[in-house]
Amino acid sequence: MCFINAPLNRSSSPHRISDPVFDVDTVVQAIDIWKRYRGRWVLKSLSLEVGDSSLTAILGRNGVGKTTFIKILCGLVRPTKGKIFIYGENIHRGQGDYKATLGVLMHENILYEELTVEENLNYYAKMYGVDDPLSSAPAKEAYELLGLEKYRDTKVGHLSFGWKKRANIVRSLINDPLLVIMDEPTSGLDEQATGEVARLLEKLSSNKTIIFTISNKEDLDILLEKGIKPDIYRLENGRLIEYV
């Protein structure tokens, strides 16, 4: 695992996979992650290694710790024990440089309900140092594919759960991230929208590393039918098991 200690040149962001500074083939490494929550071990010695431009699905029932793992993976929650490296940076110890390369879709809506979809996207674009939120090719693709145009001027608080989810998906791609982490991207979506998300995941996986969770076996089947071929793991009893 020589990449762990490899210094990164982060002179510009967001970085592209073709950048010579990322001469590594492992993007995410979770080592022996344990998490105790309200007196219960949610994650027990969980380890995961994800390579470049790969697509990884984590399947698990509600309450098994998928969201907790996603939050730990993107640095929002500290594990009780264990380490996470993203592009060689220990995310719970470093300066947070990895955030510029990361796009995250949370299970909850994290857009401001008082602002319109467009205002939210503009705000996040500015905070990522981008003038136009749709200047990022994946964000534009998601925006068009998911049909968000018609709700551009609608306040997020007035959108249904499914449309909020779509808006959050576009938000997660605004910075043209190298690593996309999505917590249940298909939950609350109808079959057609799930198909659109599958198409999006397929397109994104050609040059991005994607990790997503899913709780519904039927949704996973829809994704597989659409031709995406993720490495699938099942989260069970706090551990990841390869799913066949």
Next chain:
Amino acid sequence: MSSLNKIYHFLMKDIQVEARRGFEVLASIGFISAASLILAEVAVKSFTPQFVIPGLWIIVVFIAIFTATTTFVREMDKRTIYGVRLLPVSPSIIFLSKMMFSFILILLQGGVSLFIIAVFSGQLYMLSVNVIFVLIVLALHVSAIASFTSALVMYSEGRAFLIPMLVFILTIPVIPLATTISDPAIPSYMTEYVMFLGQVAVTLIVMTILSEYILKS
């Protein structure tokens, strides 16, 4: 993008969100105005004009308590805090943006309170440069404390109790100095101004440093 630019965009977003929830600010200004009117009326009726200045600063502390519930705590309630924490922005910038937002809210409401108390109690000296200067510096001080408290307790289930307690305890030490230098009936010297400004500066620095740690962890 420069840090100032980021603070600006963050602040503008907060102002935009707050403007869309205008009823809350208006309700708060309404309550503050009522409290100020009562204070002015009591001062006139009981011939105790010496209480209007410390009364005003106590009102500012209460505005800070209200403001503490609108910064990090609201982001946590709405889960938008995750979006904030995922931004490639230093925690200090996030803290300073929130502090500026609190400062604007506190100054706006404190200004309304000052005007009402001064006019209705007949103590027009309160509209002097000296009192307005103390109001601005005190607003900066309590906005730092309000933002820090909000960041500190946002994950706590007992925050409804913790916010008023912490804001009150942390702001009270500066009130006697603010009163001394703003009340013309009390003789004050340059030393007291220096101590007042020093106390505010130390609070700003300590709160910014601590918030960096709190928001990271």
